[in-house]
């Protein structure tokens with residue numbers, strides 16, 4: 001009952017932005033954005049929510065935000081009218097083959113069940129241009145991390161995963177180029193990977 005009520009309050013995009021700020025999203029966003037080595041072309045943000053702030057979008061690139069939550073996309077459009085914000089599912093990314101110059105997925109994978117996660121990984125490999133990177137930023141499930149476990153109890157995502165589970169999901173189709181973890185309130189993973197066939 002409490003969880004449902006808290007969930008519906010947190011679903012409000014303005015409340016959602018405030019919560020994200022209070023749990024250290026600015027630090028995670030800045031670290032993640034620095035991993036986006038991009039100076040041209042399309043940055044596709046899957047599960048963009050209310051969007052990456054303009055100051056963190058790589059200069060010279062175009063930003064395409066995709067999400068399954070129409071209310072968050074509305075707030076994104078209100079904040080950044082020039083951004084392309086499209087309703088769409090990470091398990092069936094609504095862009096063409098080899099069309100993205102970088103793909104960002106930040107704090108989204110814990111909303112996907114195992115089947116959707118496998119579909120997302122296949123889709124990510126499909127939509128990236130040759131040589132282009134997937135940048136993955138995700139809070140981690142860590143059994144011994146009590147503060148993280150408390151935060152997971154209030155999270156709307158039902159599929160928190162460990163480092164090993166995320167690596168296992170990526171590796172069939174991606175080569176990992178960077179893999180690091182850090183802690184704020186949660187433990188976080190920041191990874192950069194390229195589709196495996198690109199060597």
Ligand SMILES: C[S@@+](CC[C@H](N)C(=O)[O-])C[C@H]1O[C@@H](n2cnc3c(N)ncnc32)[C@H](O)[C@@H]1O
Nearest residue numbers: 047048049067068069088089090106107108111
């Ligand atoms: C915790 S929020 C993260 C939003 C944003 N990436 C950020 O870091 O602020 C998770 C987002 O994933 C979106 N989402 C959940 N399932 C999705 C799916 N199957 N495809 C695309 N987006 C999804 C939710 O609507 C929500 O906006």
